Amino acid sequence: MKLKFTGVLLMLFQLSGMAQGTIEDYKRAKEIRSTFNQVYHVPQHIVWSEDGNSFSYRISSKEHKDILYLIDAVAKKKTAVDVVEIAKQMSTLLAQEVTLQTIPDRGLKVMRANELEFIERNSKWKWNTIENKLTKIGEASGQNFERRGGYWGVRGDDSKGDPVESPDKLHTAYIKNSNVYTAKAGDPKSEKQLTFDGSPGEYYTARIQWSGDSRKIVVSKIRKAEIRQLTLLESSPTDQLQPKLQTRDYVKPGDALPQYYPAVIDVEDGQIFRIDPTQVSDQFSLSNIAWRPDNSAITFEYNQRGHQRYDILELSAVNGQTKPLISEVSPSFIDYSGKKYRKDMDNTSEIIWASERDGWNHLYLFDASNGALKNQVTKGNWVVRKVIHADEDNRKVIFEASGMKKGEDPYLIRYYTIGFDGKGLKELTPETANHQATFNKNHTLFVDVFSRVDQAPQAVLRTTDGRTIMDLEQADITDLEATGWKAPxxxxxxxxxxxxxxxxxxxxxxxxxxxxxxxxxxxxxxxxxxxxxxxxxxxxxxxxxxxxxxxxxxxxxxxxxxxxxxxxxxxxxxxxxxxxxxxxxxxxxxxxxxxxxxxxxxxxxxxxxxxxxxxxxxxxxxxxxxxxxxxxxxxxxxxxxxxxxxxxxxxxxxxxxxxxxxxxxxxxxxxxxxxxxxxxxxxxxxxxxxxxxxxxxxxxxxxxxxxxxxxxxxxxxxxxxxxxxxxxxxxxxxxxxxxxxxxx
Structure with missing residues (x-):
């Protein structure tokens, strides 16, 4: 066998000077993977403090050390966390030898510019960089930081659920025998049946929502649909000889879907206002049911099957009228799964809504009371990629966009602000690069890591009025380039x-x-x-x-x-x-x-x-x-x-x-x-x-x-x-x- 392989090797080596796909090429392809981690000083896992004045990030250094930095955004100061000293003090506190290569991301919190918390050895710890002091602040047992498992497509049973307490805590609403009931809190004898038309095939959902004044509830009646099962055969299980059969909930194109019909019920007099079914026919989904702040109506989103109509509808809790507030229609598809954005501003009764109605993905400002379009917020032959924050007080939007710059790659993401009135467009990230921003909680500062496939990353700290206030990192790719690697x-x-x-x-x-x-x-x-x-x-x-x-x-x-x-x-x-x-x-x-x-x-x-x-x-x-x-x-x-x-x-x-x-x-x-x-x-x-x-x-x-x-x-x-x-x-x-x- 060795002789046969030697012959193959000899043949391939003879061809190596005149052809590709040789054993030398295979060897190089295998070895090249180990060189790709030779990219240093790129911020990862950026964590802001609650007050937005400090943050942390980690980098990999050329010495192959993982370094965690704490940044004081006010003083513009960067401090490396002393992992060796932390391990030394932890060893003393635990009376056992502790070796730490890095501070774990698990449970990591930045408390202030000189203090962070983290979890290690099932304990919570606090580290103060000024005092160089480690403090054990509690046990971490009982906290589950493992990634949740489960199948992505599983369909839950929404016909069952716990009673839902009213905001004033005087009543509960619940489902029994597929119908809606209420009772006074702690008094099961006060039970009152509110609906009588529920059945196992057309039941009321247990996802009940009370109005803020505790006088009414909204609940959907559901026409049930059978869920298709995907069948998988596990031929070689690790725990037994014989194969296993597995199943998953798996709805496919053309399958019947459940249909949802919201109803508003007055819990005192039993009056029911039902949605007009003709306005929500052939549903793909009906979602985001919510009460108006004044309890006068509910709003919800209706996606018609075929994805050519998508509406925000309102059901009045006063007269039972169903009316559309915003209606999107398209001769092709509405990209609800990738471009939908909705921001309800209760104080001004307005909605910011994303739409491609002018041929590009942009933002629009609507009157939430009647659905009237007030103005288009963004406009042009470019696309809004993501809304970061709608600032109701200052009436500005922070957003990602691409394609605004003529002549450059139209996919490069940059950040901008603009007024709700569509005026005052301002660029926050001027470099010709793909920008990835991490904002603090009050959206006044952000860490901007920017790069291109042919340009190594840089990181800076910026304000949302467009100023760069601190240089953070410049990636080092010299070792990678020394291997012969060249950018795409x-x-x-x-x-x-x-x-x-x-x-x-x-x-x-x-x-x-x-x-x-x-x-x-x-x-x-x-x-x-x-x-x-x-x-x-x-x-x-x-x-x-x-x-x-x-x-x-x-x-x-x-x-x-x-x-x-x-x-x-x-x-x-x-x-x-x-x-x-x-x-x-x-x-x-x-x-x-x-x-x-x-x-x-x-x-x-x-x-x-x-x-x-x-x-x-x-x-x-x-x-x-x-x-x-x-x-x-x-x-x-x-x-x-x-x-x-x-x-x-x-x-x-x-x-x-x-x-x-x-x-x-x-x-x-x-x-x-x-x-x-x-x-x-x-x-x-x-x-x-x-x-x-x-x-x-x-x-x-x-x-x-x-x-x-x-x-x-x-x-x-x-x-x-x-x-x-x-x-x-x-x-x-x-x-x-x-x-x-x-x-x-």
Missing amino acids: EVFASTGRDGKTDIWGIIVRPKNFDSNKKYPVIEYIYAGPHSSFVPKSFYANPSGMYELAELGFVVVQIDGMGTSNRSKDFHDVAWKNLKDAGFPDRIAWMKAAAQAYPYMDIDRVGIYGTSAGGQSSTGALLFHPEFYKVGVSSCGCHDNRMDKIWWNEQWMGTVGKHYEECSNVENASRLEGKLMLIVGELDDNVDPSSTYQLVNQLIKNGKDHEFIMVPGMGHSSGGDYGEKKRRDFFVKHLLGVEPPAWNQY
Whole structure:
């Protein structure tokens, strides 16, 4: 066996001077991972004090030490926490040897500029930097700092729940026999039934909300719907020989959904005002039920199935009238899952609301009493990415935006303030970079960590009136660069329409030689819920560098159909997930190859996971003239098989277009080389989606490779899957036989 492997090694070494994918390349790809942590002095885990005058953060230093700093934002002073001294004093207090490498994040609180609290050895501790004194302030047992487990899609039983006490504590309201009852507190004999039409199939929810004056309640009557169960077979459990069957709540596109009908009930006279059902027909969801401050009405949000109508509605508690306050309608989708923002300002009876009604995601100010539009707050051919804070006293909004600067990458996030009246726009972060801000509680100061994929991070302390008051850190990447690492290149070209700019990055191997020809591999994630090409500095985005070391140029692109650009840019995905921006991606790669002839676009591969798994297979099925080799992990290969919210958000209600976008239905189109990877316990994307694709490939006589990983959930395949993915590209794009791994 050793002789056989020696022969393989000899052959590969002989080829090393003339080809990629050699054993030297494999060795370098394996070793390069250890170099990516050589990025120092980047603030992590920023924690502000309650009063907003001090904060802490930690960095990794060149000496591979983790340093925690306390910052006095008023005095502009930075103090390193003495971990050695803390460990020494803790050893004395506990009468046992304690070694600390760092102060743990668990329970970390900044009390003031010279004092912090943290948890270690199941105890709470206080450290004072002026006195250099450690104090034990209590036990931490009983506090659960572990990450909560549980399945993301589990549906609770809202027909049951504890009695809900009125604000004046004189009454409780509760559910019994599917109906609503009240009773005086502590007097079960005073029980009073308020509804009589509840049943197990149409019950009243236990999520009861009292009005502030304790006179009325709001409760929803629910028309129940059966919940689909996802079935998973665990073939190789660790605690027994025989396989196990697992199930999950898993609602899919087209499934029936529960329907909610709020009702306001006067607990004294029993009068009931019910929602007008015609105004909330065919619900996808009905949410955020809340009482008006004056108890005159409730408001709630209604998302109509198909995601083309989204309303804020009001049900009067005085006359029972149902009326819309704000109504969003769209001929395509309303991106409620990614762009919805609502801020109710009770003192002025106003609502700040996010909308794409003018073709870009912006903020609008509405009169909350009647739904009248008062004014548009933000405007322009750019997008509001996130609202940080709506300051009612000063009538200003702090927000993230991108695309405001002409000529620069339109995805770079900057921070701004603007008045509720749409005037006084002010930029807070002037550097051409992707900014990530952490604000204090009163939104007067923020730590700004900014970088680009081709620019190392910096950190400064800023005020929300636009001043930089303290330099904090400048990242050190000299050790990383000394290994031969070079930053990705940001590249832009026009898309399918010949005018819209498409942005991406290019990663090359360390031993790059422009005289060679390099196959191109695209890492794809084209989900419409966001944009995905990294904008902040990261030494190894999506493992692209490790793959490049084998002899490839690796790229990542945001094509049309992804988010964070105009509404028209985004709408390409509507009922058309198979598009995945491919015409833009292909145009981008052709433009890159025109600029860099060493990029061989006659040999193009693609890989992705989840939605990227769907797209990477779709590349081979729908664009076989360009994409030749693909590796797809845990893909959603038919949108009817996946979770309801994600797929109906972009594809609408189930119709013929679902079949047209299905990799399963189009399996007969396969021409290139395809590898499919799936974890048998994937409860994010139903693994049967992959199995059904495999079934159709077999029925159509299409050659492919399939790897099912026992016990694995939603994943790219783990280390084994990564190894198989690299080998697949080396074999089919480079024409080199990968190492025989079993022989050493």
